[in-house]
Amino acid sequence: MRKITIVGAGQAGLQLGLGLLGHGYDVTVVSNRTAEEIREGRVMSSQAMFATALAHERGLGLDFWGEDCPPIAGLGVNIADGQGGLALAFGARLDAAARSVDQRVKMPLWMAEFTRRGGRLVIHEAGVEDLERYAAESDLVIVAAGKGEIAGLFERDAARSPYDAPQRALAMAYVTGMAPLPDRPGVSFNVVPGVGEYFTMPSLTTSGPCDIMFFEGVPGGPLDCFDKLTPDEQLAKSQELLGAYVPWEAERCTDVALTDAGATLTGRFAPVVRKPVAVLPSGAPVLGLADVVVLNDPITGQGSNSASKCAASYLATILDHGERPYDAAFMELAFGRFWDTAQCATTWTNAMLGAPPQHVLELFGAASTNARIAARFVNGFDDPRDYFHWFMDPAAATDYLGEVSA
Structure with missing residues (x-):
């Protein structure tokens, strides 16, 4: 049985851990807080999750709220x-x-479910020395804790990070x-x-x-x-x-x-994309997950959605990989598969932080009188890839407005 250690018990870390348990992996999740500390602590995000992300949760049997x-x-x-x-x-x-769903509600229940399904939950503030130990004991170490010392191991990807200060x-x-x-x-x-x-x-x-x-x-x-x-x-x-x-x-x-x-x-924080592989002092590679590697401003509500999609993508890549070693090449592949779709959410979010260009103003004006345009913009929050067919490019926007008016 392959052993995977995930550092971070948030949306992505727990979702991935629970998904791996369902396929027979030996999974440990490391959290810096107990379930009670999370439940009694401060709110952490707004976490509006759209249909695709919610489907990932339901597919793992993790929708415990229903009509509540x-x-x-x-x-x-x-x-x-x-x-x-x-x-x-x-x-x-x-x-x-x-x-x-307030993460103070969700994460304690998911932590309990993780242990109920056979996962090992460790309460510990992990540092670099701990990562070294996890790497020695595990086939794969995944870092899902987006703050603190270990998140700083992952290098900022300047080519994919247009902002170096909070917006x-x-x-x-x-x-x-x-x-x-x-x-x-x-x-x-x-x-x-x-x-x-x-x-x-x-x-x-x-x-x-x-x-x-x-x-x-x-x-x-x-x-x-x-x-x-x-x-x-x-x-x-x-x-x-x-x-x-x-x-x-x-x-x-x-x-x-x-x-x-x-x-x-x-x-406040600066939006950032980080390189997905960090190399520990021993030379062991570890893989970043969700906010560790892609941290967007919340203006477009993509944070928890991106975390869920990242966990689902990594799960699929791990299952595809079989018994081969989890080396740096595998880690680059796992992130690359996720980035192929995540880059649309990131590029769109970064664009929404700036002053809207003329073609966007025209689209918004048209949406105020045309239900078709309004519905397309609203539903793009679930799958931002659609914006690149009509919203992000001036020529495509002109063509789309012409099509709608015709």
């Missing part, structure tokens, strides 16, 4: 005019509902009491040109259904103001900013309250 988690049925886009009103708006229903200041809060959207339950994606973005979405947290408020502020701008605030101060500041920049959203939030003491999170 409120569906994300659609997505609406609102672009502010800078004077308290809307320049344009459009929205559409998703072909299949998305969902957001947004991030602030998130889980709340109750938000008024529902008037048309459909889902994501509300609000853009304030030159200032930043504000999102809302329904979610399931430790206390039940809730909503997520999520700001992305241009660094140095008026939404870059949440550092060092207490949770209550952050919520009050959020309501103040909504009134100033997206008043249609402020109306939904007059009676909101934080879900719990750990319901807020702030931070």
